[in-house]
Structures are given as structure tokens and as C-alpha cells.
Amino acid sequence: MRSISLIALCLALFLTGCASTGSKDTSVLSEDAPVDKIVAKADEAAVGGDFLAASTLYRHALTIEPDDVDVWYRLGASLILLNEQQQAMWAFSNVLEQEPEHAGALQRVALYLTSKGDLKQAPGYLDRPLAVDPDTWRAYNALGVVADLKGEPVGAAAYYRSAIDLNPDSAMLWNNLGYSLYLAENLVGAEENMRKALSLDPDYRAAKRNLSLIFARQGLYAEALKIMLTAESKATAYTDIGLLAFKLGDYDQAELLLAEAVRMSPTYNAVASRNLAAVREKVRRIASNG
Secondary structure, three states, X not given: OOOOOHHHHOOOOOOOOOOOOOOOOOOOOOOOOOHHHHHHHHHHHHHOOOHHHHHHHHHHHHHHOOOOHHHHHHHHHHHHHOOOXXXXXXXXXXXXXXXXXXXXXXXXXXXXXXXXXXOOOHHHHHHHHHHHXXXXXXXXXXXXXXXXXXXXXXXXXXXXXXXXXXXXXXXHHHHHHHHHHHHOOOHHHHHHHHHHHHHHOOOOHHHHHHHHHHHHHOOOHHHHHHHHOOOOXXXXXXXXXXXXXXXXXXXXXXXXXXXXXXXXOOOOOHHHHHHHHHHHHHHHHHHHHO
């Protein structure tokens, strides 16, 4: 029911911001500039959101000092933000060649493996930083994500609780725990944790969506829709709640919600249109067999 993207996993990057599609001028540095000045310029570009310029400068620094683990790691992080995943893994592999227990690189590789559906190898990369530092909350969070993807919500919840013990102010962690409880059919516990996430970050869209799903799961569609509308457009909100009603076998509600979604967006909401047709076909078959 949940598609966990790279953003939902939330293994925090050491840099923040949105990737820039263009590169700033990097020629202000002389060819014989010292590495520390090159790296400082790269960091400046990264903080400004120009990850293309940052990655170019990090590569330049590595031609001078190819064994600088920290620069390799920063290069990998900037490449992730450019959506150059394979190149980023190459950078992180260089980190791990020199520092096999580098927690950040291990977590990045585990995240990549998880995104590729390799749920056998990913936990091994996460267990290693925990062996070195049992207080690595990001590793516990990532192990929880892997467990959720493997269909083990109870085990996932245990990992998230370990992460929360170390970082109790993270809305993301409370949201992740709440969703695992939702998957385990513990709707009361799920709601409590979603509300905790929203108390920490009232604008946290993922927690709003998940809280909405909890209400819809109980057939409380009006309450679910009210919450979903604070996180999504009207057409998307009606579509998502209508689709869940369809999956729950509540065909009357599903038809009402999906028909309204199509009315709001008749041209562009292909998802609502397809599912509305599926609902009507299901109702027709039930009627013909009844």
C-alpha cells in the first residue's frame, strides 16, 4: 500500500537544498589552487544548491589528493542530489575501500540497494555502522524501511523505536513507526504516532497522508478526506481516498469519491477515471451474479 521512495527513506544528506540544472562559474580558482580552497569553493556551491558545480570541484580536488575520504564522500552526496546514482555509488565505494566502516557511505550504499529491491544485501551494510556505533539512529531507521519493504512491519517498528530512542524529535521517525503499526493493523497506535509526528512538524505532508489513510481504513471517509485535503489537491485527495475505499470493498463510497475526482479533473486525472471504471465494472458483476 505504500511506495517508499528515496525521499520517504530519509537517510539525511549532509547537504540540503534543490539541485541546480546549471553550473556556476568555477574558473575563479587558479589551476594551482590548494585543495582546501577548492573544497571550500565546492562546499559553497553545494550550500547554494549548485550540485553540478560542487561535483566538478570535488572531482578536481580528487585529482590532486585522490585519497581524501571526506572529499569522496562529499562528491557522492552531490551526485545523489544530481540523480547520478551509479556515479555516487562509485564515489562511496572509494570511501569504503579506504574506510570500510564509514557509517555515512555504508548507509548510502544500503539506501541504493534498497531502492533497487536488493533487500538481502542492504541490511548487511546497515549492521556494520551499528557494530561500530550503536547510537547510529539513521541505520536503525533504514533497517526499519528495509523490514517494511520485506513485509515485516513488526520488526520494522522495533527498529524505528530504537531510532526514536536516539532521536525523539524526528517527525519522520514517528511517521515511519506509525505506518508500520498501520500495516500491522494497529490503527490506534498508528494514529497516536502520526499525531506525534504532526505535533513535531505540523506541515509534514507524509504524516498527513498517512493519518488520512488510518481514518479511511476505518470507513471514516469524511474525516479522511478532510485531512487529505490539507496535503493534496482536491482531485488527488478524492482519488486516493476513493482508491482505498475500492480496495476495502466499499464500492458505493469508492464510486462517489472517484466520480467527484473525475468531475474536478476530467481531462488529467487518468487514475481516477480508470479506477472509477473498475468500480463500476465490479458493481456490475456483483449485480449480475446476485
